[in-house]
Amino acid sequence: MVGGGQLARMTHEAGIPLGIRFKLLSDTPQDSAAQAVGDVIVGDYRDLETLRAFARGCDVITFDHEHVPTEHLKALQAEGIPVRPGPDALVHAQDKGVMRARLTELGVPCPRHRIVTDPADVTRFAEEGAGYPVVLKTVRGGYDGKGVWVVDSEAAISGAADPFKAGVPVLAEEKVPFTRELAANVVRSPHGQAVAYPVVESIQVGGVCDTVIAPAPGLDPALSVRTQELALRIAKELDVIGHLAVELFETASGEVLVNELAMRPHNSGHWTQDGAVTSQFANHVRAVLDLPLGDPRPRAKWTVMANVLGGDYPDMYQGYLHCMARDPGLKIHMYGKDVKPGRKVGHVNVYGDDLADVRERARHAADYLRGTITE
Structure with a gap:
């Protein structure tokens, strides 16, 4: 790897x-x-x-x-x-411009978009129908909110960090008035077997995934199936081998628009470690080795994953003592990374039958491990 x-x-x-x-x-x-x-x-x-x-x-x-x-x-x-995945597939996760062009060719619903070369080009894009604010993204290299700017005028581009100074192509997109963000995770093997996990809700804070709820609460069952089918079709059309995460916007009209693609295990699938019969990681291993894929079904009615972001860690061992004693059903996954403010250093998974209870338990543990609460 x-x-x-x-x-x-x-x-x-x-x-x-x-x-x-x-x-x-x-x-x-x-x-x-x-x-x-x-x-x-x-x-x-x-x-x-x-x-x-x-x-x-x-x-x-x-x-x-x-x-x-x-x-x-x-x-x-x-x-x-x-x-695996091969370069002809992976380029659609590496280059947002290539991804948008190919998905549009396939008839996949996406936000309005265009490659832009300067601030005046952004203004033309806005005036021709997208309107302000406009989301600007470097076509390569951005993640977790990095390489992304939201601007509400041509003047605002140079007033912040001018993306054109980086010397790489820039993708302009309409700022979608979505109701929430979703993610569809699928896995596909070389011999064409594919499985789909339940569609999840992904809650972002400051451009970084904070919480994932599996399955997405209140999602129309028909839309859930269509979204899984869409992700499976994208995986097949792009010839993805391994795990594919399709990040989406759900709109007020009850439809979805594709936001991003990731062709590897993904933060929106971390809940599967403890909440699914076969995790995204195990199925990715199976797929790249062309082994039969495992069951993606959830083990419980609800699973919530909460990221642990870098903060104040006076004593990690004491944090473990508190969280494990308070909630023996809690699953803690830490990455062994140096703590930096806002950096993903771990996550917690909690599953059960009561969504409000599961969310509170996951949130409490993540906040305690981060040091933002002390009891």
């Missing part, structure tokens, strides 16, 4: 019961997965020779992020190294 973050750490964990030998290409020995994996190569994923050396002896290469250069992945593939 290329990338040493928490997604690699949890994917490795899912492969242990199957006896999978897991090799990791990590930026540093201190990365989340590098602390847990036995076979670690430290190197730069942007360097083709490093990738070639890493790939020797591997049956298949997969990823915990989308940032490996597309041309490098094509070179590995041309040399007979299985890359």
Whole structure:
């Protein structure tokens, strides 16, 4: 697996019961997965020779992020190294402009959008129907709210951080007046088997996922099925191998628009570790190895995942004592990462039959571990 973050750490964990030998290409020995994996190569994923050396002896290469250069992945593939998902699929998660063009070609509902080259181009986009505010995104490299600007006028572009100064293409999108954000997680194998998890509600705070509720409360059953079918169709049309997360906006009219794609295990699927028969991580491992996929059904009526973000940690051990004693049913997953304000350092999962109770328990644990509450 290329990338040493928490997604690699949890994917490795899912492969242990199957006896999978897991090799990791990590930026540093201190990365989340590098602390847990036995076979670690430290190197730069942007360097083709490093990738070639890493790939020797591997049956298949997969990823915990989308940032490996597309041309490098094509070179590995041309040399007979299985890359899953392949570069022709992964580019749709790497490049938002490519993604929007392809989804539009497939008739997938998306926000109004256009590649723009300067502030005047943004104004033309707004005046031709999108209106202000406009969302500007760098087509490559952005995540968790990074590389994203919301502007309400041409003047506001240079008044904040001017995205055009970065020297990369910029995608302009209408700011959708959505009612909430949803996510559809699916997994597809090389032989074409695919499974879909329940559609979830994803609650964002400051551009970062804060809470996920599975399944999405009050979601119309027909819309839920259509959304799962949409995600499965996208996976098939783009030839995705492995896990695909489709992030969506639900609108007041009861429809969905596709916001983003991720072709690897995803924060909106962390609830599956404890709340589904087969987790997203286990099914990603199965898919990239072309094994039969596992059951994606939920174990309980409700599961809530709450992210633990970096804050004040006076004593993590005391935090564990409090949370575990208060709630023996709580599942804590920490990533071994250095604590920085706002950084994802872990998550908690809680499941049960009462949504209000499950949400309160997850929120309390995440806030206590972060240090924002003390009792």
